[in-house]
Amino acid sequence: MKTIAVMSGKGGTGKTMVAAGFSVFSDEKLLLADCDVDAANLSLLLETSNTECRPFMGLECAAIDQTKCVGCGICQVYCRFSAISQGDDGIFCINPLKCEGCGVCSLVCREGAVVISERQSGEVCRSDTPHGPLFHAELFPGSGTSGRLVFEVKKDALNDEPNVPAFLIDGPPGIGCPVISAISGVDAVVLVTEPGISALHDLRRLVTICRQFGVQMFLVLNKADLDEERAEYVRRYCADEKIEIIGTIPFDPAVIEAARRGESVAGMDTPAAESLKKSWKALSAAMGISQ
Ligand code: SF4
Ligand code: SF4
Secondary structure, three states, rough: OOOEEEEEEEOOHHOOOHHHHHHHOOOOOEEEEOOOOOOOOHHHHHEEEEEEEEEEEEEEEEEEHHHHHOOOOHHHHOOOOOOOEEEEOEEEEEEOOOOOOOHHHHHHHHOEEEEEEEEEEEEEEEEOOOOOOOEEEEOOOOOOOHHHHHHHHHHHHHHHOOOOEEEEEEEOOOOOOHHHHHHOOOOEEEEEEEOHHHHHHHHHHHHHHHHHOOOOEEEEEOOHHHHHHHHHHHHHHHHHOOOOOEEEEEHHOOOHHHHHHOOHHHHOHHHHHHHHOOOOOOOOHHHHHOO
16 A cells, blocks of 8 residues: 655645545545645545544643642742743642643642643544545644644544555645654655745745655646646756756636535536546556555
């Protein structure tokens, strides 16, 4: 089974549209994962059913047992995250949205008044789709453990159904911890970009990370006809970096129309769908995925 992550250096370049299109055009069912856990929306473009979720326990969180606390304030002095404050009534409290669960307050409290406990930071879910099982997640507001949640989504997916030709990941945007977690262990990355200044800047940063992981890279150029000059720049950049361009998608209003209807544009008779089909064929041929 080949593992392929569809990634983009910045959000809004059409990454999820490409991932959904690939899953639709695959002749065989795939194993699917939406690892854009801060804004998961692959499930919105695929027909999901039978969704089942489990809790995701993220960072630990501290709380003060007021029956033991003597109000010395030492914990507040040592908390690097300014999570502990003293109210007008003199009582020390911990703000769970600021607490990083480091445990320092429990170490310095001589009264043993600090209790550290696990807290739920989100959910990991599995849904059926016509194109294979989809694993996705929701991170609760204020939870900052998206890299670990990406790991959990991938782990659940790989435990579920390994007998498919490919594991297709809709990756998170950017270059942070969730991206590292998503790229780790993949065979190839499909970079999705568009001919804009910030997209190109972020593409270069993502390529640098992919090089460090030694993964094979392909590129899909979305909305290529919106700026021919910069599109040509991307082509030259790919030639220099030896990144194969597997698809060029024109600007197509049908993409927005499909998203509005909660569908993949791949199901429509439109230029973007045709380009996605060609891109998937080129990728599956290059990766030796049976079609
Ligand atoms: S260090 Fe312990 S006793 Fe002192 S304020 Fe904090 S929780 Fe209360
Ligand atoms: S666990 Fe760490 S971050 Fe949370 S309140 Fe204690 S010292 Fe602050």
